[in-house]
Amino acid sequence: RKEVEQDPGPFNVPEGATVAFNCTYSNSASQSFFWYRQDCRKEPKLLMSVYSSGNEDGRFTAQLNRASQYISLLIRDSKLSDSATYLCVVMGHSGTYKYIFGTGTRLKVLA
Amino acid sequence: DTAVSQTPKYLVTQMGNDKSIKCEQNLGHDTMYWYKQDSKKFLKIMFSYNNKELIINETVPNRFSPKSPDKAHLNLHINSLELGDSAVYFCASSQDLAGGTDTQYFGPGTRLTVL
Numbered sequence: 763r764k765e766v767e768q769d770p771g772p773f774n775v776p777e778g779a780t781v782a783f784n785c786t787y788s789n790s791a792s793q794s795f796f797w798y799r800q801d802c803r804k805e806p807k808l809l810m811s812v813y814s815s816g817n818e819d820g821r822f823t824a825q826l827n828r829a830s831q832y833i834s835l836l837i838r839d840s841k842l843s844d845s846a847t848y849l850c851v852v853m854g855h856s857g858t859y860k861y862i863f864g865t866g867t868r869l870k871v872l873a
Numbered sequence: 874d875t876a877v878s879q880t881p882k883y884l885v886t887q888m889g890n891d892k893s894i895k896c897e898q899n900l901g902h903d904t905m906y907w908y909k910q911d912s913k914k915f916l917k918i919m920f921s922y923n924n925k926e927l928i929i930n931e932t933v934p935n936r937f938s939p940k941s942p943d944k945a946h947l948n949l950h951i952n953s954l955e956l957g958d959s960a961v962y963f964c965a966s967s968q969d970l971a972g973g974t975d976t977q978y979f980g981p982g983t984r985l986t987v988l
Contacts, residue, residue: 796976805963805979806916847914860929861977863916 763788766852768864776872779840783867785850786832794853795826797835799846800866806849809835840871876900877980879964885986886954893950894983896964904928905947906965906977907939916963922947923969954987961985 768785775781787795795812810817812824812833823836833852837844850864877898886892898905906929907919920939921929927939936952947964961982967975 800914803982805981807979808976811976849916860918860921862918865913865915 764864765789765854765862766850766864768850768867770865770867772868772870774870774872775840777840777842779871780836780838781840781869782834782836783848783850783869784832784834785864785867786830787850787852787862788831789852789854790828790831792831792852792854793859795824795833796851796853796861797822797824797833798849798851798863800849801846806863809848837869840869842871842873845869845871877964877966877978879962879980879983881983882981883984883986885988887988888954888956890954891950891952892954892985893948894962894964894985895946895948896980897946898964898966898978898980899945900966900968900978901945902966902968902978903944904967904969904975905941905944906967907947907949908963908965908979910961910963910982912960920947920949951985954985956987959985959987 797809798806799809800806812826816825821838825834847866847868849866904923906921910916922941925941938950941947963982964980965977967977
């Protein structure tokens with residue numbers, strides 16, 4: 763089993779739609795969780811951290827479920843500019859801390 | 874000003890050659906990283922340095938040798954390049970490694986093509 767798993771997509775949604783991505787992780791000792799966004803042929807950039815209590819940033823909501831070992835990202839009122847690959851990142855500790863990236867979920871928002 | 878910069882942006886070379894990629898960050902961060910993103914877009918850590926000391930060394934062929942002359946720079950030298958080394962290499966930095974919550978800032982990537 764991969765350490766961090768995501769549905770690769772693509773998710774094709776119309777503008778204005780709500781879309782949700784899930785990500786599962788295998789190491790129950792994982793400590794920090796993030797969503798990064800990567801545009802085509804660009805570097806990953808932090809979208810938001812994921813807190814135990816859940817957090818919201820504008821149209822984006824992130825949730826963490828430690829019992830089931832998954833995190834989610836909800837995007838409301840999708841914009842064309844939201845089209846990108848969304849990377850789930852889990853910070854694990856096995857001797858030292860390191861980021862473990864999922865393979866990403868590709869989102870296409872259609873006009 | 875670019876926070877994390879890498880040179881070159883594109884690198885096309887023949888099998889067997891030796892090449893280097895340079896990375897610099899002007900964020901004052903203590904920790905720097907090299908990642909490899911392959912054709913399937915999977916981003917995997919290769920190395921991590923904290924204050925010029927090697928912290929993470931994943932299972933990477935020893936043809937890859939990172940060098941950190943100071944905490945603002947982390948260069949990657951690759952000997953005897955192979956076809957499978959073709960990928961995008963990203964440099965990143967974060968304030969600290971110990972906390973585990975620091976944001977990582979990525980450079981623009983170096984697209985390496987080995988012919």
